[in-house]
Amino acid sequence: MIASLVFEFEPLEEGIVKGAGGEKVHGLLLNLVEGINEETSEILHRSDDRKPFTLSHIRGAEQKDGNIVLELGKIYNFRITILSSDILDPTYRTFLLPVVKKKVLRVSTILIKPKRFLLPGKDNHTDVANSDYQKLFNESFPSSEITLRFLSPTSFRSRGEQKVFPEPTLVFSSLLKRWNAFSSVKFPKELEDEFSKIRVTRYSTRTELVEFSNYKIIGFKGMCSYELPKTISDEAKKQVSTLADFAFFAGVGYKTTMGMGQTVRVKFNKDQEVTRNENL
Numbered sequence: 001m002i003a004s005l006v007f008e009f010e011p012l013e014e015g016i017v018k019g020a021g022g023e024k025v026h027g028l029l030l031n032l033v034e035g036i037n038e039e040t041s042e043i044l045h046r047s048d049d050r051k052p053f054t055l056s057h058i059r060g061a062e063q064k065d066g067n068i069v070l071e072l073g074k075i076y077n078f079r080i081t082i083l084s085s086d087i088l089d090p091t092y093r094t095f096l097l098p099v100v101k102k103k104v105l106r107v108s109t110i111l112i113k114p115k116r117f118l119l120p121g122k123d124n125h126t127d128v129a130n131s132d133y134q135k136l137f138n139e140s141f142p143s144s145e146i147t148l149r150f151l152s153p154t155s156f157r158s159r160g161e162q163k164v165f166p167e168p169t170l171v172f173s174s175l176l177k178r179w180n181a182f183s184s185v186k187f188p189k190e191l192e193d194e195f196s197k198i199r200v201t202r203y204s205t206r207t208e209l210v211e212f213s214n215y216k217i218i219g220f221k222g223m224c225s226y227e228l229p230k231t232i233s234d235e236a237k238k239q240v241s242t243l244a245d246f247a248f249f250a251g252v253g254y255k256t257t258m259g260m261g262q263t264v265r266v267k268f269n270k271d272q273e274v275t276r277n278e279n280l
Contacts, residue, residue: 001085001088001130001132002081002082002083002084002085002088002130002131002249003081003082003088003119003120003129003130003131003249004079004080004081004127004128004129004130004248005079005080005081005082005091005095005117005119005120005128006077006078006079006080006116006118006123006125006127006128007077007078007114007118008075008076008117008118009075009076009077009107009112009114009115010073010074010075010076010112010113010115011070011074011076011107011112012072012104012110012111012113013110013111014069014070014071014072014110015069015070015108015109015110016064016067016069017058017067017070017107017108018211018212018213019057019066019067019210019211019212020152020210020259021057021061021068021107021259022055022056022057022058022152022260023212023258023259024058024108025055025056025057025058025078025107025259026055026257026258026259028105028106028112029044029080030044031105032094032103032105033094040087040090040091040094044087050182051256052082052083052084052086052087052182053081053082053083053087053257054080054083054249054250054256054257054262055078055079055080055081055257055258056078056079056080056152057078057259057262058070058076058107059076059077059079060074060075060077066211067211070110070112075115079127079262081248081249081251083178083181083182083249083250084182095117095119096117096119100114100117101114101117131249133179133182133183133185134184136242136245137238137239137242139245140238140241140242140245141238141241142234142235142241143228143237143240143241143244144227144228144229144237145201145225145226145227145228146226146228146241146244146265147224147225147265147266147268148166148171148223148224148226148247148252148264148265149223149264149266150220150221150222150223150224150252150261150263151221151262151264152221152260152262153207153208153209153210153217153219153220153221153260153261154166154219154220154221154252154261154262155218155220155253155254155255155260156170156174156253156254157254162217164207164218164219164220165205165220166205166220166224168195168196168200169192169195169196171224171252172192172198172243173192173195174252174253174261175244175247175252176192176243178246179242179243179250187239191239194228194236194240195240197228197229197231197232198226198227198228198229198232198240199226199227199229200224200225200226200227201225201226201227202225203222203223203224204223204224205220205223206220206222207219207220208220210260212258217255217260219253219260219261223266228240244265245265247263247265248263248265251263
């Protein structure tokens with residue numbers, strides 16, 4: 001089972017959070033779970049690249065000089081996705097504990113209090129959803145055209161260099177790696193050979209600088225469309241299409257546990273754009 005959840009909070013004081021808040025949200029989540037569920041805490045603290053979750057930036061806040069401003073009396077939120085059933089149930093249980101809702105937490109140096117945890121099956125919200133790997137695969141169809149919208153700055157590290165363009169090989173290799181890390185429905189490694197055949201047909205992106213405590217990263221935001229040629233089999237097209245749908249949960253690129261790489265597939269129906277939510 002995989003899921004997308006939303007954490008709403010209210011500041012107890014006004015203040016400024018450096019960057020877009022993804023790094024501080026990461027610290028908040030780890031501190032929240034620590035001491036309540038040690039097993040989940042250990043998984044979330046993994047230092048390798050198999051982290052089974054993603055986080056968005058803080059949403060709903062005013063941006064000023066590359067930072068975000070939190071004001072009294074306003075409600076903000078961030079999105080959490082869980083990619084492994086190992087921590088899904090423990091995370092649900094943690095969020096539903098009465099003691100958690102009474103906790104005073106910190107985003108950076110700013111005191112906050114939780115307002116609501118929006119969970120699949122319990123709350124109706126465009127960013128709240130669940131699925132599983134088999135269902136994603138079963139519901140996907142072979143497609144010759146795929147469009148992705150990169151909602152938060154997205155970046156890649158390739159051969160020691162930073163890449164800020166949605167190259168097909170980088171995008172779909174990132175998704176394949178996460179899919180095979182957590183899914184029981186494994187895709188063949190040879191699928192990567194097909195990624196180099198995928199062509200970018202149109203794109204509209206811009207770069208944006210993301211500030212962290214000790215460094216800065218440039219990422220791209222915007223939309224990119226891809227064409228899969230006839231030489232790619234229907235089975236491979238179905239797998240690539242599945243990965244595109246998986247992007248809503250998995251994110252793309254690196255620093256996805258700190259707000260970067262939030263991505264959603266854009267689908268078109270009778271000349272009308274249809275997507276989950278452009279404001280993830």
